[in-house]
Amino acid sequence: MTLTAAQTVAALATIAGSDNVVGDPAKMGAWLYEPRKRFHQSAAAVVTPPTVEAVQAVLRWANENGTGIIAQGGNTGLVGAQVPLSGNEVILSLARLDRIRSIDTAAGVMTAEAGVILENAHKAAEAEGSMFPLWLASQGSARIGGVLSSNAGGVNVLAYGNARELTMGVEAVLADGRLYRGLNALKKDNTGYDLKDLLVGAEGTLGIITAASLKIYPLPEDYETALVNIASPEAALELFQLMRQRAGARLNAFELIPWIGLDIQMRHGMLDRDPTASASPWYALIELSRMAGTAPGALQSSLEAAFDAALISDATIAESLADRTRMWAFREQMSECQSREGASIKHDVSVPIAAVPALIGQGVTAAETLVPGIRPVPFGHMGDGNIHFNFSMPVGADPKAFMAEFDEAVHAVIYDVVLKLGGSVSAEHGIGQLKVDLLRQVKDPVALDMMRAIKTALDPKGILNPGKMLRSVP
Template sequence: MTAPNAMLEALTELLGAQNVIAESASMAPFTDEPRRLYHVAPSLVVTPTSVVDVQKVMVWANKNGVAIIPQGGNTGLVGGQVPIEGGEVILSLKKLKAIRDVDAATNVMVVEAGTTVLEAQQIAEKQNRLFPLSLGSEGSCQIGGILSTNAGGTAVLAYGNSRDLCLGVEAVLADGRLYNGLSKLRKDNTGYDLKDLLVGAEGTLGIITAASLKLFPRPTTYETALLNIENPQAGVDVLEMVRRKSGNKVTSFELLPTLGIDLQLKHGLAERDPRASAAPWHILMEFSLFDGEEPGALMATLEALFEAELISDASVCSSIADRKMMWLMRENYAECQTREADGIKHDVSVAVKDVPQLIERCDIAAEKTIPGIRSFAFGHMGDGNIHYDFLAPIDMPKGEIRGHSAALHEAVYEIVDDLKGSISAEHGIGQMKAPMLQRKKDPVALEMMYSIKQALDPKGILNPGKMLVRRG
């Protein structure tokens, strides 16, 4: 292991003093992760300004056995982007911002890893195209990070996860070699899909430095509504009818408990109540319309839903401002929990038809585990991804609920496992879920993962302890 002073000297020589951070206060933006659960400090933070500099760092790290943690916008929720042991070096991709190519005819753009999702959206918009990935942290999360975690968002129903939006990647391997897979091709049957090894690998197999991303036609207008439903089963039934009536026009379908709106009003996060009337559950649904398509698809669908008695009321957006307000309300479902109480969070997925059973069974199990706990299940019902969160009981002292986390996780994940779901839908594994993955993953699949890790990172220096528990 290289001594800290020797690290500082070597990396300063490689990158320049302006790209090496050693002071604790200056490292804080890179180490203070959103959930404030992990507090191990790195030895240093480096901010290379080019792919060649990333390669130099990895050549040095490989030679000296120094662990490197690749980091995007530091928005990860499972601790994948921060230290686990101490002694690691965080390698931030934030300065790799080049737009290498925008090919509107092919519907592809090539951007470097430090480009934020919002910037990618704006690049596409200038070409009258759509980059459809959309999530609450889009102003700060970066392309390298969202690909490394295979992030989802609110448009997965129509466009897929990050993996589905990526045609190819460029990545620096553990020994500093450069994998150049920046393809624009939608068909390429020339061997293993190496891109899909790196996407979702959380920086454990290579450091993504650039990506070829799919673009799509830009909608000319949106039709958005907040629907009142009685329970999650009604949401499943609504989704089936909506798809049957509208085909691929429905691009977002979010399940929202009314508690989230109540808490936003309580804590001043909402300017007004967006609900048409009271209901225990809601669906935020959006249609995308393109050139030549007449407005009205949403209203026709709502009429059918009312006739089938699947919804009891609906609030329909009549302006761009209304739509913006509705989506801000959806984004604030995370913030209102933070303002209300301590909580325990889960990011899980099951088959869409099993979402009602998931919520019913987990609510019962959670109440047995922590009497008085408040269920807060919400999220991307259209693809079966539920952010299954729980708020501390109203009278529970601050900080106490964390002592119950292990028991609640066990109860929830046992139900998810029984429903043949996933313990991580879009947030990744990181350090938080690595032990659980060790237990839940098919043993053969787990051994294959360890074999791939050994082949690409034999010294174990790329984000060690994340996703895969370290052996030996």
């Protein structure tokens, strides 16, 4: 017996307070439409519980009534995990749980509630002379709960790991409303199964994260940043190995950018001036951190070694904060700049680092064969083997026709290359609703069975983000 939307709203108002429930579809836009506006579904209601206890009460009620609950943070996800699928779900926004509960630099830990905006978490850490090293393009609106539930990555995974690796413990409300108390500040704890890592990256399908203990680190004294001309992805791989050998864990970022990215951004006035040394088919944005008491110059001497080894021919090192900011703007505008050139077909994929040149080479060939004139724009986290393998439409093409004709076909050939190279069809963005069918096609069937068994064990009525990640559970 499914409740009507009106009954749902009334029940939620009783549980969480009527000020914390939205039942009018006309007022739900901020929660329903994600950044790319790919998913178009209504919700039965939106509830924004003001306390963890209220989250528990909502879940208890939902579990009794079989109501689907979608946890939502900043609504910045790109695969539709945080927006409705059937239209009958309740969106549970964590936005009001936005306290930094504690911060302890000596212990290297900050406890933040799920609704804390990522940028505010950065500021809270910096106010104590520390950093929380997870930087994303969407950090001004993404919230900790969503960042963790999607196991977000970003530009510093190389040195500090992704959201999972940056989380020491979580607090989460289970499907039946019970509270899992897993917050801790322990670097080592071998007392049972790793429930934290199961909840992180589960996209709200196993429990709703309400708070997390996050690792914070001493602020480096400075950064050394360069944009390096690179002849090819193969040369980029060699340079990456050299940097890794010389800089070890101080190597924060090694980002690959093709020339077309510079061309587009300069043509559309997105950069105040060219941040590169000279024209080059590829660039690498490389950044090292320098800890207190360490002599500067590690990046320069490494680049000189690369030059001596004929690995690179030209580079420019940031000499001011303005230089560094411009170099990073060049990198961070890579996704946005493509929209200035019409439609594009996007893939968030990863392969073993050593296979990045093969991925780019084979992928470009396959797409160009399929769509003459298509413009490859592969860029991203070379150091993680994670390439945002995007393709802009041919110059002058009709955007809608291009997408209608080629989107699926290009996906097919790119994923084919990725899988042959032992890669992942979702390196950063997750599964959500966008890639549920794809997951079923490409994932080890035993792994899928294990996932289903775990989902059924922890959410027997299937109320947590129903239909996301795994279609047919329970």
